Amino acid sequence: MRLPPFTYNRPQDLDEALELLNAYGKDCKILAGGTDLLVRMKQGLVAPMNLISLKALSELAEIRETATDLKIGAAAKLSDILAYQPVQGRWPGLFESIKAIGAPSIQHFSGTIGGNLCQDNRCQFYNQSRSFRRARQTCNKAGGSTCFAWKGGSDKCHSVCQSDTAPILIAMGAKVVIKSRQETRAIPLEELYSSIGEHPLTLGDNEMLTEILVPVRAPGDGSAFEKLAYRSAIDYAVVSAGAFVQTDGNQMLKASLVIGAVARGPLTIATIEKTLEDRPVGDEQAIDEAAKEAMNAAEAFMANNMTQPVEYRTQMVSVITKRALKLATKRALSNKEVSEAK
Amino acid sequence: MEEFTVIGKRISKVDAVDKATGRALYIQDFKLPGMLYGRILYSKYPHARIIKVDTEKAKALPGVVTILTGEDIPPIRLGVYKDNPPLKSGKVRSCRDEVAAVAALDPEIAKEAIDLIEVTYEALPAIFDPEEALKPEAPLVHEDHKTNVLKMPWNLHYGDVEAARLEAAFNVQERFTTTWVTHCCMGTSGAIADVDNSNNLTVYTNTQIPSLAQKDFQETLKALGVKDRRVRVIKPSIGGGFGSKLDTYAYEHLAILLAWHARRPVKILFEREEEFLATSPRQPTVTYISMGCDREGKLLYRDMSMVLDNGAYTSWGATTPSVMMMPITSLYRVPNVRYTAKCVYTNNTYCQAMRGYGNPQATFAIESAIDMLAEAADIDRVEFRRINSNRPGDVTPQGLRITSCGLPECIDAVSKNLDFGQPREKGIGTGLASLIHVGGGARIYKSDGCGTMIKMDDYGKVDVFTGASDMGQGADTVIAQIVAEELGVKVEDIHVFHQDTDICPWDVGAHASRTTFVAGNSALGAARKIRLRLLAMASKATGVSEDKLVLKDRAFFAEGSPILPLPKLLRSSHFTPKGQMMMADNFYDPENENMGRDFRGNMSATYSFGTHGVRVKVDEATGKVEILDYIAAHDVGRAINPMLLDGQVHGGVLMGVGYALTEQVILENGRNMNPDFRDYKLLTAMDAIHSKPIVIETVDEKGPFGAKGIGEPGCVPTAPAIANAIYDAVGVRIRDLPITPEKVLAAIKKKKGAVSCGIDVFTQKEQPCE
Amino acid sequence: MSREIKFILNGNPICIAIEEHWTLLYLLREKLGLTGTKEGCGRGECGACTVLVDGLAINSCLYFAVETDGKNILTIEGLAAEDGSLHPLQKSFIENGGIQCGFCTPGMILSAKALLDENPRPTETDIKQALAGNLCRCTGYVQIIESIEAVVDKRIEDINVVVRETGDSD
Numbered sequence A: 001m002r003l004p005p006f007t008y009n010r011p012q013d014l015d016e017a018l019e020l021l022n023a024y025g026k027d028c029k030i031l032a033g034g035t036d037l038l039v040r041m042k043q044g045l046v047a048p049m050n051l052i053s054l055k056a057l058s059e060l061a062e063i064r065e066t067a068t069d070l071k072i073g074a075a076a077k078l079s080d081i082l083a084y085q086p087v088q089g090r091w092p093g094l095f096e097s098i099k100a101i102g103a104p105s106i107q108h109f110s111g112t113i114g115g116n117l118c119q120d121n122r123c124q125f126y127n128q129s130r131s132f133r134r135a136r137q138t139c140n141k142a143g144g145s146t147c148f149a150w151k152g153g154s155d156k157c158h159s160v161c162q163s164d165t166a167p168i169l170i171a172m173g174a175k176v177v178i179k180s181r182q183e184t185r186a187i188p189l190e191e192l193y194s195s196i197g198e199h200p201l202t203l204g205d206n207e208m209l210t211e212i213l214v215p216v217r218a219p220g221d222g223s224a225f226e227k228l229a230y231r232s233a234i235d236y237a238v239v240s241a242g243a244f245v246q247t248d249g250n251q252m253l254k255a256s257l258v259i260g261a262v263a264r265g266p267l268t269i270a271t272i273e274k275t276l277e278d279r280p281v282g283d284e285q286a287i288d289e290a291a292k293e294a295m296n297a298a299e300a301f302m303a304n305n306m307t308q309p310v311e312y313r314t315q316m317v318s319v320i321t322k323r324a325l326k327l328a329t330k331r332a333l334s335n336k337e338v339s340e341a342k
Numbered sequence B: 001m002e003e004f005t006v007i008g009k010r011i012s013k014v015d016a017v018d019k020a021t022g023r024a025l026y027i028q029d030f031k032l033p034g035m036l037y038g039r040i041l042y043s044k045y046p047h048a049r050i051i052k053v054d055t056e057k058a059k060a061l062p063g064v065v066t067i068l069t070g071e072d073i074p075p076i077r078l079g080v081y082k083d084n085p086p087l088k089s090g091k092v093r094s095c096r097d098e099v100a101a102v103a104a105l106d107p108e109i110a111k112e113a114i115d116l117i118e119v120t121y122e123a124l125p126a127i128f129d130p131e132e133a134l135k136p137e138a139p140l141v142h143e144d145h146k147t148n149v150l151k152m153p154w155n156l157h158y159g160d161v162e163a164a165r166l167e168a169a170f171n172v173q174e175r176f177t178t179t180w181v182t183h184c185c186m187g188t189s190g191a192i193a194d195v196d197n198s199n200n201l202t203v204y205t206n207t208q209i210p211s212l213a214q215k216d217f218q219e220t221l222k223a224l225g226v227k228d229r230r231v232r233v234i235k236p237s238i239g240g241g242f243g244s245k246l247d248t249y250a251y252e253h254l255a256i257l258l259a260w261h262a263r264r265p266v267k268i269l270f271e272r273e274e275e276f277l278a279t280s281p282r283q284p285t286v287t288y289i290s291m292g293c294d295r296e297g298k299l300l301y302r303d304m305s306m307v308l309d310n311g312a313y314t315s316w317g318a319t320t321p322s323v324m325m326m327p328i329t330s331l332y333r334v335p336n337v338r339y340t341a342k343c344v345y346t347n348n349t350y351c352q353a354m355r356g357y358g359n360p361q362a363t364f365a366i367e368s369a370i371d372m373l374a375e376a377a378d379i380d381r382v383e384f385r386r387i388n389s390n391r392p393g394d395v396t397p398q399g400l401r402i403t404s405c406g407l408p409e410c411i412d413a414v415s416k417n418l419d420f421g422q423p424r425e426k427g428i429g430t431g432l433a434s435l436i437h438v439g440g441g442a443r444i445y446k447s448d449g450c451g452t453m454i455k456m457d458d459y460g461k462v463d464v465f466t467g468a469s470d471m472g473q474g475a476d477t478v479i480a481q482i483v484a485e486e487l488g489v490k491v492e493d494i495h496v497f498h499q500d501t502d503i504c505p506w507d508v509g510a511h512a513s514r515t516t517f518v519a520g521n522s523a524l525g526a527a528r529k530i531r532l533r534l535l536a537m538a539s540k541a542t543g544v545s546e547d548k549l550v551l552k553d554r555a556f557f558a559e560g561s562p563i564l565p566l567p568k569l570l571r572s573s574h575f576t577p578k579g580q581m582m583m584a585d586n587f588y589d590p591e592n593e594n595m596g597r598d599f600r601g602n603m604s605a606t607y608s609f610g611t612h613g614v615r616v617k618v619d620e621a622t623g624k625v626e627i628l629d630y631i632a633a634h635d636v637g638r639a640i641n642p643m644l645l646d647g648q649v650h651g652g653v654l655m656g657v658g659y660a661l662t663e664q665v666i667l668e669n670g671r672n673m674n675p676d677f678r679d680y681k682l683l684t685a686m687d688a689i690h691s692k693p694i695v696i697e698t699v700d701e702k703g704p705f706g707a708k709g710i711g712e713p714g715c716v717p718t719a720p721a722i723a724n725a726i727y728d729a730v731g732v733r734i735r736d737l738p739i740t741p742e743k744v745l746a747a748i749k750k751k752k753g754a755v756s757c758g759i760d761v762f763t764q765k766e767q768p769c770e
Numbered sequence C: 001m002s003r004e005i006k007f008i009l010n011g012n013p014i015c016i017a018i019e020e021h022w023t024l025l026y027l028l029r030e031k032l033g034l035t036g037t038k039e040g041c042g043r044g045e046c047g048a049c050t051v052l053v054d055g056l057a058i059n060s061c062l063y064f065a066v067e068t069d070g071k072n073i074l075t076i077e078g079l080a081a082e083d084g085s086l087h088p089l090q091k092s093f094i095e096n097g098g099i100q101c102g103f104c105t106p107g108m109i110l111s112a113k114a115l116l117d118e119n120p121r122p123t124e125t126d127i128k129q130a131l132a133g134n135l136c137r138c139t140g141y142v143q144i145i146e147s148i149e150a151v152v153d154k155r156i157e158d159i160n161v162v163v164r165e166t167g168d169s170d
C-alpha cells in the first residue's frame, strides 16, 4: 500500500533538525524507525506534510555511561541498546522491556527508544483502517466527540499508552532531554506524558526528544519489567509493570512502580512507596498491599480499548505488579554492591 | 518389507527451489498488460436495506474505469445454497456484503473511488446469536427463505439412544462451544480475470478447486449471456489454502464482471484486513453432548445436537455436519448414536471449510466428554480409550468400513510417552485425544475422482498432468514420487503440471485430505499403464521374460545388473515401424459411497487415525497455558515422504494449538474487531512447539503404496488434548474455545470459591458485584 | 516529491528516481520487479517483506525507499551466488522441509541470514527469537528452525535438491 505524499527531510545534524522542526511546526512528524508512524500513516490516522528523518543524526544514536547516568540517544536502535553490554547486567529491567517489544528481529533493527517512548496511544477502535472506522462515528482521538472504549461514551479519549520501555524507565527515575531550536530542558520522563488520550505527549510542536538519562545503578537496587501478553512475540502488553526497589538487604528503602498498558499514560503508583518503605524484604503482605493499590489505581482508568476484557486486565495488574516487585527485590538482594555498601 | 527407491524417502518439494529463491509466482506477483485494479465496497451495516447507491462522485474520479452495483449485474448466485449474489441489491445481510465494485488504473485510485461511493442504508434489526435466531420472533435474514434454519436436515439416529441411556452405568451431559477462527493464509486472496474478444475467459486465481471453479465461472459467463466459450483457470503458486479456497468467492466473480465491462484484465487482490473481513472462517458450533458407558467402560451411546452459526450466506461451513458425523458415529466403538444439527442464518460472516472440516469442532466435544466419562466411571483415561478403540474390520453404525486401523497403536504410542519422562508437578498436567478422519477421499459429490495424464519423452523425462492442486502441502511432490517409483526414474525426471485447466484433467478439488490417496492412485494407475508397455517392449528387445525384468534407476535390470537403459528403449519405441508414443491417462474414482438418506454409507475408501498427547503448564495466577511437550501419533498407511508428512503434522498441530488457546475472530454485532495479526493471535516462532511425530504405518491395501490422507488430521485432536491436560493440571474444565487466560483464570477462581464479578467471560453476561 | 537515490541492491549499485512516499517494498516489487519480497500485511506484523539493510533484517513495508540512499540492500533474489548456486540456508530450507506454501520463505531465509551473520552459533532460542517477527501458517516453524540448525551444524552437504531445467513453478 502506498502513502499520501509528503516532503522528506534528512537533516545532517541536530541543529538542522531543530531548525526544520521549528520551521514546519505542526505540519511535521519526526521519523525515527518509523515502525509506529508508518502504520498510522497507512491507516490514515496521520498525514504529515513533512517528515524529518533522524537517520543521519549519529549524535542521537549514541549510548554511553557517565558517572551518574546511562545516556541513550533518542534515536538509538533498540537492537543497539540490547547489544550494549552493560545494559543486561545493570539495567535488567530496561533490557527486559526492550526484549519484550514487538518481534526481536524486526522492530528492534528499525525501532528506536525515542520512538518507543513517543509512540502514540492505542485503542482497538482507533488503530484501524479508514474503512473500519467509517462504520462508526468519529471518536475523540480522531477529532470527533465520542469514545467507544468507555462504557456509555465519554468526552475524553480513553486510549492506552503501550510503550514497553516507559514504565520501567520511569520507575528507575529516568530523565529525558528535550530540545527545540530555542531551548533545552531535562525533565523526569514521567512529565513527557500528558495523560490526555488525544495527544498523549507534552512535547511542543517544535520540540523533540534527544536523550534518555537513566541513573546508574546504586548499591542495593534492583529493577524488573514484567509484561503479560497472549503470545511470545509481536504482541502489545495486556498489562505491564516496571518496578524499581532499593534495599539494605533487610528492609525496603525505596520502591517505585509504574504500570503500563492500562491508562492514558504510564501509570505511576505513587502510594506504594509509602506502603513498602521500611517493610522487611520478602514481606508477602507488603507486596500484596502494594499490588492491591496498583490494581485499585489502575481500575479507574481501565477502558475497553483492547480486545482483552477489562476485568481480566484489572486483575492482572495485581499479579504482574507482584511479579515485578518480587523480581526487582530479588535482583536488589543479589546486587553485589549491597554488601560493599554496608 | 518392500524395497523402494523413491517412496518413503525424505525428498524435497519439487517447487522448493523456486520458492527459496523468490522465483515462484503468486497471484500477488502477476501483472497483465493493460490490467486494471478492482476493489470492493463492503456494507456498513450487518443488516440493512440499501436505499440508494450513488456512484456519481466516484465515476468522476480520473482513472476510474468501471463501477458496478447490485443493480448493474445479471442474477448470479454463489455458494452451496445459491443464496449469495456477488453484489447485493435491496438489502445487505452482513458487514462483509459486497455493495459495489470499482475497476481503476491503479489500486490507490480504486480505493479512493470506493471511499467516494455514497450508500444510503436503512438499518434493520439484526441477529447474531444462532440460538436466538431459532426463535420465532427473530428477524429473518432471508425473508424468502421464511425461516432462519437452513433446509439441510442433519439428522441421524442409529440403534436406540434412549434405551442405551437407561442401561448406562455412567453418563455425562455437557455443552461445548467453538468460535470462528480463520485460515490466515500468508498470501492473501486474489484473482485476475481476462475476457478476450471472443468472450473466452481466463481467470488466474488462488483456488483449491480448479475444475469446479471453472464451472462456477462458466455460470457467470452464462448469466452475462455468453454460452459455449472457453473458461480457463490458471492457478499460481498459492500462499496457503487450508480449505479457504474450496468455494468461489464474490471477488473472483467481481473480477470477471469488471473485466467483462471494462474489456480489460482486472485484478482484485485482498489486503490483509480484507482477508480477515471478507473470507470465510471455520464454522462455529454450539454442541450439546451426552454419552454413557457400562460398568466396564464400554461406550453405550452418544447423543449430540448442534447449532451452527451459518452466517448470512451458505458455503461449505453449512455442510460440515456431513464430516462431523464421522467422529460422532465412529470415533471409538459406540453402538447407539444420535446426531442432529441445525444450521442457522445470522447476520454474522458466513463460514467455509477449514482444515478438518467440522472434525475439530466435533472432536473437541467428544474427546473432552470422553475424559469426563472416564472420570465418572473411575477408569483410567487411556484404558478407557483402549477399551473403546476402533479395530480393523469394524463397521461403524454409520456404515463406515474400517479397514486398516492403527488407533490402538497410536493410543499405545502416546500413552507410553505421556508423562514425557517428567515427574508430576503442581500446575502441570497431561492430556490426550484421538481422531478419525477420511483417509481415502470423501464422496461429497457424485464423483470423488481425479484424472491424470502422463507423457514420457525419449530421454525418460516424464510430464505428469494431474487434476490435483498443491497449496504448499506437497501434492505435486508426492505425485512425482509415486510416478517416479512406478516408472523407475528419478524424481527430478518428473515435472508435475497442476496449475492450468487447459492442460490438466478434471478433479473435484483439494479437500478432505484426499489428494495423496485419490490423485496418487490416479497417477499410479496412469504410470502403471506405461510401465506395462515398457516392460513388454523391453522383454521383446532383450529376450528376458517380463517377470524377470526390474525397472529402476532409469534402466532395466535382470538378475541384478542393468541390461538396457530406459532412454534407449524409449527412442526405439517410435523409431520402429508401427511406433508408439509413451502416453497414458487414467481416471481414478475411489470405491467409496455417497451417504444415503439416512446418512449411512462408507464415505471414504479408508480412514486415518491418530492420537495426540500433550503436557501443559498452567499459570494459576494469570490463567496462561504453556505447552511443554507434545506428541502426535498418526496412522498414515504409509509415509510416502516422511519429511512432508512431518511438515503436515507440525503445521497442523500449531494450527490446532492456536485453535485451542489463542485464535479467534472477534465479531461484535457482526463486525470484525480484530482484522489484523496484532489482535488475531496467530502463534509465532517463539510459540513453536517441537512436537514429536510418531508414524504408524498400517499399509492400506487400497492406498497408493499403502498411503492414506494426512493433510488435515494434525489439527483435529489438539484442542481437546489441551483441554484435558488443563483439567489434569488444575482441575478446571473449559468448554469454550479458545481457552484464553481469562477463561482459565475465571474457572480457577470459581473452583476455589472466589466470586468474581463483572462480565462473565463464558456467558458474556454481567455478574453484579456484591 | 521525487528524488534520486543511489544504493547497492543485491551487490549491484543502482541509481533510481523515486517518490519520497514509496515504501521500500513498493519500490522493490512494483518498480524493480523483484517480487520475491512478499507483502503479507503491509503493517509490520508478518515479516513476509523482510529484507536486509546493511545486514539487518527490517520490514520493508515500514521502511521508506528514500531511506535506503547509500545503503546496501539484500533481497531474496540476491542471495544465491552469481553462478546460481544456492546459499546454504536456501539449500537447507529446501532439504529440510522448511518450505511449504513458500510465501513466508524469502522473509524467513533473510531473517535467518541476518542472525547467522551476526551469530554463527545461535541456540534454538536465538533462532526462535530471530524468526519471531516472521509468521508462518504452514509449517508450525519446526522444520524452519531445523533448517537453520542444520546450517549451523554444517549438516548441509550434498543434497537432494530437485532442480528442473524449466525452473518455473507457477
Ligand SMILES: Cc1cc2nc3c(=O)[nH]c(=O)nc-3n(C[C@H](O)[C@H](O)[C@H](O)COP(=O)(O)OP(=O)(O)OC[C@H]3O[C@@H](n4cnc5c(N)ncnc54)[C@H](O)[C@@H]3O)c2cc1C
Binding pocket: A029, A030, A031, A032, A033, A034, A035, A036, A037, A038, A039, A074, A075, A078, A100, A101, A102, A103, A107, A110, A111, A112, A113, A114, A115, A116, A117, A118, A119, A120, A162, A163, A164, A165, A203, A207, A208, A209, A210, A234, A235, A236, A237, B678, C043, C044, C045
Ligand atoms: C507489529 C508491531 C508490534 C509492535 N509491538 C510493540 C510492543 O510490543 N511494545 C511497544 O512498546 N511497541 C510496539 N510496537 C511499536 C513500535 O514498533 C515500537 O514502539 C518502536 O520502538 C517505535 O520506534 P520507532 O523508532 O520505529 O518509532 P517511530 O515510528 O519512528 O516514531 C513513533 C512516534 O514517535 C515520534 N518520535 C520518534 N522519535 C522521536 C523523538 N526523538 N522526539 C520526538 N518524537 C519522536 C514520531 O514522530 C512518531 O510519532 C510495535 C509495532 C509493530 C508494527
Ligand code: FES
Binding pocket: C038, C039, C040, C041, C042, C043, C044, C045, C046, C047, C048, C049, C050, C059, C060, C061, C062
Ligand atoms: S508485509 Fe511487512 S510485515 Fe507484513
Ligand code: FES
Binding pocket: B186, B239, B240, B472, C098, C099, C100, C101, C102, C103, C104, C105, C135, C136, C137, C138, C139
Ligand atoms: S510456508 Fe506457508 S506461510 Fe510459511
